[in-house]
Amino acid sequence: MARYDISSIECGALGAVDTGIVYFQLGLSYATGRSVPLDRVSAHKWFNLAARAGVAGAAGLRRELAAEMTPDEIALAQRAAREHLGLH
Structure with a gap:
Protein backbone atom coordinates (compact mmCIF):
# COMPACT_ATOMS: atom_id res chain seq x y z
CA MET A 1 0.00 0.00 0.00
CA ALA A 2 1.35 3.41 -0.92
CA ARG A 3 1.79 6.15 1.63
CA TYR A 4 1.26 9.77 0.79
CA ASP A 5 2.50 12.80 2.63
CA ILE A 6 -0.63 14.93 2.73
CA SER A 7 1.37 18.09 3.40
CA SER A 8 3.11 17.65 0.03
CA ILE A 9 -0.12 17.32 -1.97
CA GLU A 10 -1.73 20.53 -3.14
CA CYS A 11 -5.12 21.05 -1.56
CA GLY A 12 -6.73 21.74 -4.93
CA ALA A 13 -6.02 18.17 -5.99
CA LEU A 14 -8.02 16.87 -3.05
CA GLY A 15 -10.99 19.11 -3.70
CA ALA A 16 -12.09 22.15 -1.76
CA VAL A 17 -13.49 21.57 1.70
CA ASP A 18 -16.50 23.69 2.58
CA THR A 19 -15.67 24.61 6.16
CA GLY A 20 -19.18 25.97 6.69
CA ILE A 21 -20.63 22.52 6.07
CA VAL A 22 -18.02 20.97 8.36
CA TYR A 23 -18.96 23.47 11.09
CA PHE A 24 -22.65 22.66 10.55
CA GLN A 25 -22.00 18.91 10.85
CA LEU A 26 -20.02 19.48 14.05
CA GLY A 27 -22.94 21.51 15.42
CA LEU A 28 -25.34 18.68 14.64
CA SER A 29 -23.03 16.15 16.26
CA TYR A 30 -22.72 18.10 19.50
CA ALA A 31 -26.42 19.01 19.55
CA THR A 32 -27.47 15.37 19.27
CA GLY A 33 -24.56 13.66 21.00
CA ARG A 34 -23.75 11.74 17.82
CA SER A 35 -20.16 10.40 18.05
CA VAL A 36 -19.33 13.05 20.66
CA PRO A 37 -20.70 13.92 24.10
CA LEU A 38 -23.87 16.05 24.03
CA ASP A 39 -22.66 19.63 24.49
CA ARG A 40 -24.96 22.59 23.81
CA VAL A 41 -22.16 25.15 24.19
CA SER A 42 -20.04 23.44 21.54
CA ALA A 43 -23.08 22.93 19.30
CA GLU A 68 -32.56 25.90 25.86
CA MET A 69 -29.38 27.55 27.15
CA THR A 70 -28.58 29.96 29.96
CA ALA A 81 -16.52 30.97 18.34
CA ARG A 82 -14.55 34.24 18.46
CA GLU A 83 -11.48 32.40 19.75
CA HIS A 84 -11.79 29.87 16.93
CA LEU A 85 -11.95 32.67 14.36
CA GLY A 86 -8.89 34.29 15.92
CA LEU A 87 -6.91 31.08 15.55
CA HIS A 88 -8.06 30.19 12.03
Missing part, protein backbone atom coordinates in the same frame (compact mmCIF):
# COMPACT_ATOMS: atom_id res chain seq x y z
CA HIS A 44 -23.95 26.64 19.52
CA LYS A 45 -20.33 27.56 18.73
CA TRP A 46 -20.26 25.41 15.57
CA PHE A 47 -23.71 26.55 14.41
CA ASN A 48 -22.58 30.14 14.95
CA LEU A 49 -19.52 29.57 12.75
CA ALA A 50 -21.61 27.74 10.14
CA ALA A 51 -24.11 30.61 10.04
CA ARG A 52 -21.24 33.06 9.61
CA ALA A 53 -20.06 30.95 6.67
CA GLY A 54 -23.52 31.27 5.09
CA VAL A 55 -24.84 27.74 5.68
CA ALA A 56 -28.62 27.74 5.33
CA GLY A 57 -30.38 26.58 8.45
CA ALA A 58 -27.45 27.07 10.82
CA ALA A 59 -28.79 30.31 12.32
CA GLY A 60 -32.20 28.73 12.94
CA LEU A 61 -30.72 25.74 14.73
CA ARG A 62 -28.49 28.06 16.75
CA ARG A 63 -31.59 30.04 17.75
CA GLU A 64 -33.47 26.87 18.78
CA LEU A 65 -30.50 25.71 20.81
CA ALA A 66 -30.09 29.11 22.48
CA ALA A 67 -33.69 28.88 23.75
CA PRO A 71 -27.18 33.40 29.13
CA ASP A 72 -23.82 32.29 30.56
CA GLU A 73 -23.74 29.24 28.27
CA ILE A 74 -24.53 31.41 25.23
CA ALA A 75 -21.79 33.86 26.18
CA LEU A 76 -19.33 30.99 26.57
CA ALA A 77 -20.28 29.61 23.13
CA GLN A 78 -19.92 33.04 21.51
CA ARG A 79 -16.53 33.52 23.14
CA ALA A 80 -15.41 30.09 21.89
